[in-house]
Amino acid sequence: MALTKPPLKDIAYFSMEIMLETHIPTYAGGLGVLAGDILRSCADMTVQAVGVSLIYNGHIFSQHILPDGSQTFHEVEWRKMDQLTKLTDRVTLTIRHEDVHVGVWRYDIVGLDGHVVPVYLLDTALPENSPWGQEISANLYADKGDLRLAQEIVLGIGGVKMLRKLGYTDIKTYHMNEGHCAFVPLALLEEHEYKDDQVRPLCTFTTHTPIPEGHDSFDYAFAHDIGEKYIPWHIKEIASKEKLHMTKLAMNLSKYSNAVSQKHAKVSSHIFPGFSISAIDNGVHHRTWLHPHLQDVYEQCVPGFLKDPGKFKKVAETVADDLLWNAHMHAKRELMSYVNTHVTDNAFDENVLTLALARRPVAYKRPLLLYHNVQKLLEVGEGKIQIIQCGKSFPYDQYSQDIVRQVVQLANQLKGKIRIVYLENYSPRVARFLVAGADIWLNAPMQPLEASGTSGMKAAINGVLNFSVPDGWWLEGYRMEPEAGFKIGEEISGLDAKFDNDLDSQALYSELGNVIIPMFYQDRVKWIHRMKRAIALGAYFNTHRCVREYTKQAWERQA
Template sequence: MVDEFIYEPRVAYFSMEIALRNEIPTYAGGLGILAGDTMRSAADLGLPLVAVSLVSRSGYFRQQIDAQGRQVDRPDPWEPGNWARALEAKVAVSIEKRLVWVSAWLYVLESKWGAREPVLLLDTDLPENAAEDRQITHYLYGGDESYRLKQEIVLGIGGVRLLHALGFQIRQYHMNEGHSALLGLELLRRHAYPPEDLRAGECRYDIPPVRAQCRFTTHTPVDAGHDRFSYDLVAHMLGAEFVELGTLKRLAGDSDLNMTRLALNLSEYVNGVAERHAEVSRRMFPGYRVHAITNGVHPFTWTSESFRQLYNRYIPSWCHEPELLVRADGAIPDDEVWNAHLQTKQQLLDYIRTNTGKALDPRLPVLGFARRMTAYKRPDLLFNDLQRLKAIARRQPFHIVLAGKAHPRDDGGKRLIETIHRCLQDVADVIQAVYLPNYDFALARLLVAGADVWLNTPLPPFEASGTSGMKAAFNGVPNLSVLDGWWVEGCIEGATGWAVRTSGVADGDAGSLYDKLQSAVLPLYYADDRTGWLRIMKGAISKNASYFNSHRMMRRYATEAYLR
């Protein structure tokens, strides 16, 4: 089944999560969406990659919202056999001195031009394994620290072994975040000197060849967000003899095993996911050279059908060369851009009416906000001053549509969802707004295309990149966002959208958001002549979508990281 993929060397792309399609819940959010877009663009461009992830049979979770606005976490299992094929190859990893067998499901991702890329979804639910080990690959980001380390052993060490067992020729290993950094230890063991060849005090491992094989993309600008495991736990799980402790501490840190530090020390090429994020990462990890390759989104996947047809008509090669969308300003008539947008907006409003019973007025602008619900994203910033928000809406009405999940163990994120629901009730006499539950791949496509304005209000510098606004741009939706992550590069004030100025103080930041909404965004939307609004819509396409796409991103990885 894998024979067609092993005839040429490939880059092995390791990611704890990956978004392949809406029916396969092997992703939790932006990291997984990015991994899926990476593989989709690799297929479109003919870049030989193989993705390695976990099967996550129990999915992430299905979100319900009760009458009080509280998130209820429901199971969201899936059956791999419906979408992928089981491979016969099996490898073993040692965990707690037990052999844990690892196999994989092969999912083949196909581009619209027929190119195919293999995705291996690792699975320990095998009859050879003990009951507790069969569940290692069940729950995405589930369980305690021990469970998480077991998953990362399976992903990094098991993933490398299975690739070799299947006959893949691997030219580089690309770690998408630090979850798979243990693959570097497996490679070290393959580059170990025989003990009799060593002089006293010499390192047992030939590190340069391992570094030459590894690439690392870091996504987390928050020190607490990097995985750490005590060396006692590592020794208990892997065995003290797997890689000697002295070498581990030199590579991963003295106090505990820091997965990011391990990846940094075993990778020849390291990058952040936006220019600003690379700067933050260099300050977090002084002494390391951190490049910047700003994220992008897959053109075909995130462009609505009405805009696909529009681009096909006026910019025929856009899907393979999205940089050609720079011509949108002059090539596409204004009225056709507006009509394409109205179609996508109506699809969103139809979904809302069907699923909530609320009928929103298509003549009013829709402010869209959808992402993981957690404190630094500040989803409640828009509701900081409800009286002012309502005063703005009385003069120039608008709708608000929100969505997003909080991690099951993020109590603060769950409280934010409750707070937002109370705010929506408080403004209901003036502003018709909805919170759509179970934000997923399919709902994201509706929202980024159907909104009129895309909001993003993180607390800088904690937004590494963010990609939802890039998806909106492919559908002519301008951003109203804090200058952080990708928007530092993408914002041309009044041309691609608008910047929310920040001081880090909620009152001041909310005031800037309200000022921009009241003085710039809504007046332009309601202007008698729609020309100004369409100019910004086309600016979002020509200046943002033409650049912030995963084709450009993958061409840069190919030339700057993979071909080095």
């Protein structure tokens, strides 16, 4: 039942995915993790916000990697009742010419001082819906076009209607986290006599996608067939003449649009000429990603740090070298223990320089660049480095499975020379081991296709040094603190994707062999100095700062 007088909420934050907990399958990757971090900072900062997303009821798979690198997948049972609260409220939509009933679940994000940000998760797996209607909320990012568009209608139209049903009538700003949410302003148009100039002051938009093909668009005939009731007469004026382009729709009906790094803003403006796209750099929720032992050490050095991540710089200036190193080794031993439960021999060693690569196994992230020249890698790293790689592949994604197979085969090939392991079932839980216990965080995507790269920020606040191409957040982070890590090659000059695996791998091997390995083994004082410079980056790359910037530049902005 809806609250008779719900707390006033200034911000409604819409996202197709939100990472609430590791074992609640409402996220796929960085977009959802970032959304969860933003809302956790809202809770810590007592921002009056509410989150809106979908709950997914389909198949959840566990990944098992066999000795030859092939994989099997096992379905994992997940019960919503274990972690969410089922509400009785319902709204009804018309999608594909049939009634689709939408239920809702609630999850509360509780801040450091007890402030609650509720997240409402929409659900079509109701017995009163047809089998097709129930399937809408089965799987995140449905690959069937009708279900994908239906999901976006449920999120945008259904999300606004559900907020009204729950009693939230005075929300000041509706924030769309990616184009999947672009039906939100169409729901608001219905409430405001279809006047764009009345809806635009209510909406803000964030894009995370630097690839044109990554932005959803639908043929108009198809869109009318699926969601005719919610498509206004002037849709081609606000969503492009050619197709229902979700990102263009969102930007045309928003008072403010932003990308998630300075470079990404330039790339987005290049993709969408004529639109005003600003930049609000991503960050991470420090309490979520900082190792508990390091939290204690930092708080001991700078009381109040947990409430104010702006004090990361003071932490870096205050923490003693031996205290920081001992805390890092504590986290590294935990990582080694976890890794060694996944290897049958040639155990990983806490005294060896440890590189972590943890990204989705997709082409533009170049998960195999480190192995581009195996002979050169051996010349540089034999007996001196060990590599932990992970990134979950899925049952029907042959490309990602091939990547995993190649890494496992390389691990077998290089056994006794360089330890390599590919961890199964990468998740936020596994990420917490890696971002705290590795020595180097390696990231080598094609430029300029790294919109941000928040995993590197998580590593930095734990004192782990980034080793990355100058793109996304690291382009700015390296300029702010050039001793906070290392870079691979130079920034490309243009805004279209370019890569040269030969050139970039040469730069990688050169920096690894000539700078990183000697410093790690021969100059601990200099290494710890760099760890502190990495930690200092957390003063800027945190979601508390993001929320302040969103509040000032976007949410409270006058249209």
